[in-house]
Amino acid sequence: MTDTPTTTADSEPAAAEPAPAPAPAAAARRRSDTALVTALAVVVALVVGAVLIALSDSAVLDAFGYFFAAPGDVLSASWSAISDAYAAMFQGAIVNPDSISAAADGQATWSSVFGPLSETIVTATPLICAGLSVSLAFRSGLFNIGGEGQVVVGAITAGYVGFAWHLPPVLHVTAAVLAGMIGGGVWGLIAGWLKARTGAHEVITTIMLNYIALYLLLYLLGTPRFQRPGRSDAISREVDGDARLPHLAGSALRLHAGILLALVAAALVAWLLTRSTLGFRLRAVGANPDAARTAGMSVERAYVLAMLLAGGLAGLAGSTQVLGTAYTLTPGVSANIGFDAITVALLGRASPWGTVLAGLLFGALRAGGVQMQAQTGTPIDVVTVIQALIVIFIAAPPLIRSIFRLHAARGGGAGATLAKGWNG
């Protein structure tokens, strides 16, 4: 089977290994080291993002035109472009200082102060769920790139139950959420079954299923069952009032119960992985399928179950999106959640609580990005670039260390754990 390289890219001679430190201290040191690398990776990614913003800003490009006449202009134009963009991002994600003073003066409500935080949490909720989906699959040795498709199918089923069935209040929303999880689970199951039965690599099948799901959604939005009466564009009926996830902070803020579902899901995944037999089996298969098979575990069954659960979690993301935020189905309902979730899972080092934190960070970036685009015109795609850069940097800790001249730590980065190829 695969041999993960016995040394990571930092070539430390074995003699430099300290005398056996007590295990908790070593583990704590490793954790803080990882946290430091993560924080620095975020910083470097933001810097690169800033460069991108500055270099594509029209004022800066104009200033380059007369660089030798007034070189300081380039710097000041760059600085203003960058600071405007990032300030807007902060205001959109965390808090807008002006709103605090306005609220203190009684000119605005206190809920407007919490608006940005509410947006961050609302954006982060589906990212956390889908990120858990990808993490769970990673732990089982599978790459679930099909989050996008699973979110879409989950949204379809949840939305359908939401507007087509009419059940008593609490039952309706529960049924809708469950329907979403089942829909996503089935979509993941297809890929898992294909992998188990035919060995088809899940990267390709899940990506193809993504596109199929998107076209399926487009088709359904044109059928009378789904399409909103009176509209000819691709939009579905509205979800019933009692199928919507309840608001948590009043109706002025978009914060809804989806975040509670996400946190519960994280707790369940954590419990599953660390304390249940099934979780142990999944992790064993993920670490070394051949050894697991020799030990008598059914690797195929593990793959199928892993993809089913992962699909279910992504379907939950779709449910929260439709039942908590959008209240209707549109072609953009999945809003790139599936791909963002991959970066969330990687940043969260495939651990449930890490995924929650990573989801919150990326939710903040994205919520702030919306404000940034509205306020300064900076396209929100820069957030995608920053996310990808963060993940690339944390996947290569030696790179960050060489930039910041940190001491090398024991233990590898996020990438050194799984090194597999097409042959499994």
Add this chain to the structure above:
Amino acid sequence: MSLAAQLPRTAGARLSRRYAVGGLYVILGLLSLLAFGIGTDSGKDARFGLALEGARLSMPDLVLPARVTAIVLSLLVAALGVLRVVRAESARLASWLTGLVIVSLLAAFLCWSVAGQEVSLVGIVQGTVFLSIPLVLGALSGVLCERAGVINISIEGQFLLGAFTAAFAGTVTGSLWVGLICGCLAGGLLGLLLAVFAIRYLVDQVILGVVLNVFALGLTGFLYDRVLQPNAESYNSPGIFNTIKIPLLADIPVLGPVLFDSNIFLYLTYVLLAVVHIGLFHTRWGLRVRAVGEHPTAADTVGIRVLATRYRNVLYGGLVAGLGGAFFTIGSVGAFGKNMTSGKGFIALAALIFGRWSPFGSLAAALVFGFADQIQLVLTSIGTTIPSQFMLMAPYLATIFAVAGLVGKVRAPKADGKPYVKS
């Protein structure tokens, strides 16, 4: 797979696989009989045009009684299924049978959908070849990278960067050739990133590829919104390469206009196919590359520089993928649009696997996928009962069937995806 996992399965697996696949063919044949054979009204003819306007030698249209032809083809497929079960197993025969089954089913489907109407068969073939160009180039990029042992999932990202840079550079400099070269270089740059992170920093190559795709998507989207879209005239209107007609060869009936009357990208593809095939299988360089991909430790022992070879190959792969990306803008549409590749890079990857990591195998696979893409265009234009969104799913469904049906039997280069650490 390890030996322990393989031993109990070999003999029994071969037998049951024969029954499974043969049975599948029979079932498909019967379904086709019902849907395409009996489902077609009798008396209708399917008319396939075989010549293009203005060709020197004109050919009469191929007129087939739709229902009868579809029935015959379906029965053929069922018969092939029986043959597969009965006849002794040989890999070569099995591949031929698969090919025949696919072609027959597609032909039956065509008869059914074109019944009572007319389509230009030459047009379909021409469109298929045209749409397959980026898939072939992407697959060639994959061949170069993966034969050396580095998995290249970021073909999609290299396409996007190549398309973007070709459009941008082509417009800014006013020269399509400069755009072409810049597109290649952009793909090469992403390849270099992939190489550094995969080979030097030992990042997992599948994850790295996916993340690089996200990065490329975000970067091109950002720059498109920021720079290209506001000033489309100055930054996003490179134009398209003209078609070049090769004098004598282009007049061959049916195949001539398809193969010899297209733009530079098709001819470059021919050249690259030949170069990669001959290079990989008939030169010392190719032998070294394949050795590095199969058993890097042994190659290292003999003196081959493993890491340098991998770096070089991934760079070449990136350049070829950049060329494939340039096709989207300066070879086809003429302007860049956000996410304009929409998954073609992954289909190219599937073509690579379907084609067993060989240039000409990938070519055949790419043609099948290109055909799936083309057929949905044709059928949407002549009108068909199948909703358009399902037609649009066709290439992706085809990819899944290909990967699911065949990957069990194909084998990647042994060290594919495993970073090499000198020990």
